[in-house]
Amino acid sequence: xxxxxxxxxxxxxxxxxxxxxxxxxxxxxxxxxxxxxxxxxxxxxxxxxxxxxxxxxxxxxxxxxxxxxxxxxxxxxxxxxxxxxxxxxxxxxxxxxxxxxxxxxxxxxxxxxxxxxxxxxxxxxxxxxxxxxxxxxxxxxxxxxxxxxxxxxxxxxxxxxxxxxxxxxxxxxxxxxxxxxxxxxxxxxxxxxxxxxxxxxxxxxxxxxxxxxxxxxxxxxxxx
Amino acid sequence: xxxxxxxxxxxxxxxxxxxxxxxxxxxxxxxxxxxxxxxxxxxxxxxxxxxxxxxxxxxxxxxxxxxxxxxxxxxxxxxxxxxxxxxxxxxxxxxxxxxxxxxxxxxxxxxxxxxxxxxxxxxxxx
Numbered sequence: 362x363x364x365x366x367x368x369x370x371x372x373x374x375x376x377x378x379x380x381x382x383x384x385x386x387x388x389x390x391x392x393x394x395x396x397x398x399x400x401x402x403x404x405x406x407x408x409x410x411x412x413x414x415x416x417x418x419x420x421x422x423x424x425x426x427x428x429x430x431x432x433x434x435x436x437x438x439x440x441x442x443x444x445x446x447x448x449x450x451x452x453x454x455x456x457x458x459x460x461x462x463x464x465x466x467x468x469x470x471x472x473x474x475x476x477x478x479x480x481x482x483x484x485x486x487x488x489x490x491x492x493x494x495x496x497x498x499x500x501x502x503x504x505x506x507x508x509x510x511x512x513x514x515x516x517x518x519x520x521x522x523x524x525x526x527x528x529x530x531x532x533x534x535x536x537x538x539x540x541x542x543x544x545x546x547x548x549x550x551x552x553x554x555x556x557x558x559x560x561x562x563x564x565x566x567x568x569x570x571x572x573x574x575x576x577x578x579x580x581x582x583x584x585x
Numbered sequence: 586x587x588x589x590x591x592x593x594x595x596x597x598x599x600x601x602x603x604x605x606x607x608x609x610x611x612x613x614x615x616x617x618x619x620x621x622x623x624x625x626x627x628x629x630x631x632x633x634x635x636x637x638x639x640x641x642x643x644x645x646x647x648x649x650x651x652x653x654x655x656x657x658x659x660x661x662x663x664x665x666x667x668x669x670x671x672x673x674x675x676x677x678x679x680x681x682x683x684x685x686x687x688x689x690x691x692x693x694x695x696x697x698x699x700x701x702x703x704x705x706x707x708x709x710x711x
Contacts, residue, residue, distance in 0.1 A: 362707070362708045371698050514676045547677070
């Protein structure tokens with residue numbers, strides 16, 4: 362004879378519970394936490410380098426770098442002038458809340474204004490795991506194609522901001538920044554969209570302003 | 586790619602709820618937009634469960650459709666006409682059409698989860 366045992370639990374529940382605890386810790390410290398997701402090569406690390414250079418004197422930025430095996434990205438962040446904690450995921454295709462918790466051992470939140478998490482290069486898996494962040498930021502580079510939001514809608518649907526990178530290459534390729542922006546806004550009309558070039562520095566001021574504004578809202582307890 | 590770790594989590598959860606009884610069946614709900622592939626979960630489950638009380642258990646997947654809800658009026662979108670299409674295509678079509686109230690703000694509110702619904706376990710011999 363068999364018995365039925367009701368369970369009704371989500372498999373990612375342990376991750377979600379831990380992420381909720383991390384979110385409470387970040388709130389206690391008034392630290393804004395951004396989770397940056399993109400495909401490999403879109404320019405996540407370049408965006409962080411530019412952000413450290415642009416905001417590093419005014420805000421205490423801390424970076425958590427997710428990468429399969431190397432510490433190349435963390436070294437780039439340190440060279441740009443911020444401290445970085447490296448997480449190597451091995452074969453893992455996304456970061457999980459437990460990895461962020463472990464990284465916090467090496468990161469003093471009392472000495473931080475903004476923590477930026479660079480997720481593993483992947484537009485699918487990272488959307489399924491909450492890290493306790495305030496906002497997900499999706500980076501899409503123009504040479505990848507302007508149809509990315511239609512192919513990977515969850516990356517754009519779950520983000521609060523989209524950074525379109527490498528717009529300086531537009532004259533040389535068929536993809537159009539305006540189409541990428543339109544496709545992103547079709548998936549998520551509430552997205553803040555920034556067209557930038559981390560090579561030339563174009564458009565980054567608006568991105569910096571957005572981070573300042575999000576941090577300001579977090580500090581006064583408004584939703585970010 | 587992450588199915589092995591996800592499946593280990595599923596196995597741990599199942600064994601915990603079975604509380605020492607042999608598991609014969611595992612009933613799962615997997616959303617069409619959830620980040621797991623059922624066939625891959627099944628493969629890893631058969632491997633990881635060896636030597637545990639879940640060895641040989643059958644997995645049953647109930648596939649859950651994509652659901653979208655208007656964030657302005659709260660009405661759930663009727664997506665049945667597109668049910669057979671790929672989830673990103675369903676999302677694109679639903680967003681292009683918008684809600685009956687005129688809003689274009691639709692959020693995915695279902696079809697993203699991977700849940701353990703229930704287990705069938707062998708009754709303990711008294």
